[in-house]
Amino acid sequence: MRDLVNEMTSCLSVDGVRITRKGKALLDVEHLSMDGPGPTLILGPNGSGKSLLLRCLHGLIVPDRGQVRQDGVVLNAEHKARQAMVFQQPVLLRRSVAANLDFVLKRQGLSRSARKARIEELLTEGGLDGKARQSARSLSGGEAQRLAILRALALDPETLFLDEPTSALDPSATQMIERMILRASTRGVRIVMVTHDIGQARRLAADIVMMQGGHVVEHGAAKQILDAPESDASRRYLAGGLVT
Ligand SMILES: Nc1ncnc2c1ncn2[C@@H]1O[C@H](COP(=O)(O)OP(=O)(O)O)[C@@H](O)[C@H]1O
Ligand SMILES: [Mg+2]
Secondary structure, three states: OOOHHHHHHOOEEEEEEEEEEOOEEEEEEEEEEEOOOOOEEEEOOOOOOHHHHHHHHOOOOOOOEEEEEEOOEEOOHHHHHOEEEEOOOOOOOOOEHHHHHHHHHHHOOOOHHHHHHHHHHHHHHOOOOOOOOOEHHHOOHHHHHHHHHHHHHOOOOOEEEEEOOOOOOOHHHHHHHHHHHHHHHHOOOEEEEEOOOHHHHHHHOOEEEEEEOOEEEEEEEHHHHHHOOOOHHHHHHHHOOOOO
16 A cells, blocks of 8 residues: 555656657646645646646656656656556457456456455446446446546556546546546545546646646646636636637
């Protein structure tokens, strides 16, 4: 088990990160520091660099300049091994629900009986009891996304990145996923999540990162940003409602 006290003081930060393609800066973040205990939600219009930022934080893209740091140390393989990511479209193996979880648990070197117990626990956590033997490909969109999140949680990650995990789902499927995310956050998993759903940001976020044109235009407490944004870009985005 991770040390909850350490967890609360862990810090994920970005300094001078830039990604340039064909002479154009797609991402240009001078400084961003995420060290609060609650979920961080990244908001901003389409093409503002939300997914690129998430990929940088997860080490999937190495920026042209600048650094991502975990607790002050430049992101390394050990850090990455303690991160997990969930995408908008769940990526699942063509196997049973249980096998999708077992695959991850095996790589962690758990014994057969420990894996079996952990799978049960995870299925209950995701409201997928009784679906262990079902083909993952036959799950509904919401169930498939819950399984993808469970598979990420099976890694016992320090940080969980989610890129618009509910944007293809209806309100009740969305609500189940939001509850899973909040429970994970309460257990001490750092949540960094992209959404274009302002209501979702209001429900989940402790702090909000507002992006525009590859820049972080504002970062602060969710309530402050949602109720009294300081930047014009944030005001425009929030006034537009569900801008995509
Ligand atoms: N691999 C890439 N090559 C060139 N341009 C890219 C690449 N990935 C993303 N972009 C561009 O970078 C900008 C930010 O993309 P992205 O982070 O996906 O936006 P968001 O997730 O906020 O909608 C967009 O203009 C997009 O077209
Ligand atoms: Mg995106």
